[in-house]
Each structure stands twice: as C-alpha cells, then as structure tokens.
Amino acid sequence: MKRRRKKRTTSLLVLAVILIGGWLGLKPGQAQNLWQTAQALIPTTQSSNTTTNSTTNQASTAASQLAALNYTSGQSAVIAVNNNKATLTANSWKTNHVEYANLDQLNRTSTANTAYLEQRNVADDSLRVSQTVQPTGWHQKFAGRQAILNRGHLVAYSISKGISTSGNYDPSLQSGDQNNLKNLFTQTAFSNQRLQTVYEAKIRTALRAGKKVIYQPHAIFRGNELMPRGVQLQALSTDGSLNFNVYIFNVQPGFTFNYRDGRSQTSNMQVPDTTL
Secondary structure, three states: OHHHHHHHHHHHHHHHHHHHHHHHOHHHHHHHHHHHHHHHHHHHOOOHHHHHHHHHHHHOOOHHHHHOOOOOOOOOEEEEOOOHHHOOOOOHOOOOEOOOOOOOOOOOOOOOOOEEEHHHHHOOOOHOOOOOOOOOOOOOOEOOOOOOEEEEEOOOOOOOOOHHHHHEEOOOOOOOOOHHHHHHHEHHHHHHHHHHHHHHHHHHHHHHHOEEEEEEHHHHHHOOOOOOEEEEEEEEEOOOOOOOEEEEEEEEEEEEOOOOOOOOEEEOOOOOOOOO
16 A cells, blocks of 8 residues: 555656646756656655655645756756746736835845836946845855856845835935845856846846836755755736746856855856856
C-alpha cells in the first residue's frame, strides 16, 4: 500500500514538474535542475494526503519554482516566465503609487513590489545621489576597478520620480527612489546593468509615450539565503502594448557566489549578454 502511494505521488510530481517547466519556458538543462529539486521533496509530500494534494495541485508558488533553478555557465541568464506574458491585470491600475512590501524576518526584499506608473514618474538621472544602505548579502568585491555588485533597485530609480518611501506620489519629490531598504537587494553588476536595464528601458519608453504601466519586480531568494538567486520582472501597460514576464539569474561573468551570505570567488563562469 505504501509503495503504491509512493509511485502515485512520484508520478503526480513528475507531471507537475513537466507542466511547470513548460509554463516557465525552461530549456532541458534548466528543467532537469527543477526536477532534481522536486525529487528531494518527495519524502515530504508523502507525510500526509493534505500536503500531497496541496503540493501537486498548486505545484508551489512561482517564486519557489524559480528559486529552485540553478544557473549553468554559458546559458542565457534570462528565461521567459509564462511564455513571457505578465500575470498582472490591466484594470487594477487606479492611482499612481508603488506598493512596497515589508522586509521579511531576515530583512530581505523577498516579496514583490508593485508599481502603478505613468509619464510623470520618469526621473531625471542627474538628480541621483550616492547609495549608502547595505542590503542583505552585501559583500562588495572589485574586478580591476569595476564593482561586481550593485545595490539593485526593484522599482528602478529612472521610473520612480515623485514616489515617496511610503509609496505615495508626492509632486515635491523630483528624484527617483534611491535609498529605500524596501526597494533594494544585492544584485550583480551584470544582472543589473546589462540585463535588467533592458526591461526598464522598455517601461521608460512606454511611459514617455503616455502609457500607464503596472510593473512588478520580485527578488527571488532560495530558503534563508541572503543574496537572491535572481529577479523576476513583469510589466503590463493598460493598453496591452507592453507585456513581458522574465526571470534574470543573479550571476556575474568570472565569479561564483555563495548565496547564503553573498560572498564570491573568481571562476570561469561565462554569462552571455543576451535578453529576450
């Protein structure tokens, strides 16, 4: 009886992983990483019928699915989620503001922020000031004179003009978000400056064209690690002309990271400079 239940649980988990892999648009190697993680969960799913049904029916949250993925050197650091289509709802845009999620018990930005943006939120880059806060997992290192880590914004400086730290629009604020702990995470310079910036530029273009945009960035942590494994970015304009949903691995060419604390070491890591 126990053997039959185990086989049934395993079969359901295999099916769930296949479906998840298709939903995320994973390549074979990345799907294998997700399956290896799922295998480790099999004993847990056998603990009770309730837990098993919950696991197989929901196949965990999108965040935990993404957190389970391991980056492979040489592969694209950007993958499509949900066939690159946002799961946001256009008619939820009501007022110009940002919903900054509270930090978790480890002081991490582990919950998505959601921004309801319009043209007036495009910020003047000349008003930037130096950043001083240190998000979790912050251990800076330099390659030559180049920093390998950034204080990565969830909602970018360039699209947050007038947004206060409470998330409300204030016309007296002329700059974008700069040192808000609820909006910063330890991000590699490559992930931030070469990959995430491409999608932020798409949002700026839409805003400058007078479109209203819902933007939801989410730093993805695995377990209790202090440095995120990556960041999920999804955006939808209310007219539907802008629509994307991607996951960017938090990786840096020439380095590997201990995501538990953010420390790094040099390696032969290769990361192509490509986006979707």
